[in-house]
Amino acid sequence: MKAGKTSRKPAKKVAKKATKAVTKTSAAKPKLLSGGNPQIAKAYGDAPVQAYIAAMPGWKSDVGRRLDALITRAVPGVYKAVKWNSPLYGFEGQGWFLGIHVFTKYVKVAFFRGTSLRPIPPGESRQKEVRYLDIHEDNPLDDAQLTAWVKQASKLPGERM
Template sequence: MPPENDGDVLSRRGAMPKKGMLSMTSRESGKPEVHKLATPTGAHPDVAFTLPETMTGRVSPAKTAVGDKPVFAYIASLPQPQRGIGEAVDALAAKTLPELHRSVKWGMSYYGVGDGWCFCCGAFASHVKVMFINGAALEPVPPVTPVGMGKTTRGVELESLDDIDERQIADWMKQVASVPGVGGKKR
């Protein structure tokens, strides 16, 4: 998937990336792509930090694996503030849903109870998305309709720890865990 064109992206083959940009070849088209480099909080502005692949709009290289360890490794691989947000969402999920199980699927952390998946959490360049499967049935309905996640998936975008409304997100977690998740049987 090509990056958004904001005027800084190269438009022709063979051009050198501007300062603060990363050039790479697209796996799909074989054409060069350019992605902005992020500067971690507190880092010197002339020192570029390469975003993990998951945050450039592509699927993360994190391998599909079931269990706590792969999810903790995925979260630990993220730069700040995304890592802190991911850790807070994970901790809230563990506190809210005692029978929680975790997995890495499609380059994101997935959470479920019973034998189905209820919601997922994925990091992007400027935010972390928490997406509730069957979220259109939640009260109130979460505000974000993620692209490519299904017609009933809804979620929230969190840019900082201050954006986490623990009461509301925990309520959505409880609601979504009370109905069958993806891949699960009716409860």
């Protein structure tokens, strides 16, 4: 090849290869990590959160859908992302107020400023301000209390992660 010339593939072939790669990737089921937590690539928006929820094993997926719907109703315009294989909820540029994570026997809801909520969520953390709510398969979810915590948490300064 002469200097200054570059090899170019026809646009149709490149586009076709890219489409195949996207289709293959999106069709693959996410890997489940320890405890059944879905491995979802870091991404922002509703789509990665929905992919995470869809990949949650068994009864936990129903809990994930219920939590996501409750949070979205309680905080219109909430910003979503998946980071560190966990859905996060907050406001763009203002940080995160809540995260969800799957474990073997429960789904953990983390309130990043949980010690400021009333009443304080029951699960303690090693981190000073964080509090947890662990949702087990046989425990009923108190929608009214959870909604109150979500609304309170959304009004507090977000966690920058």
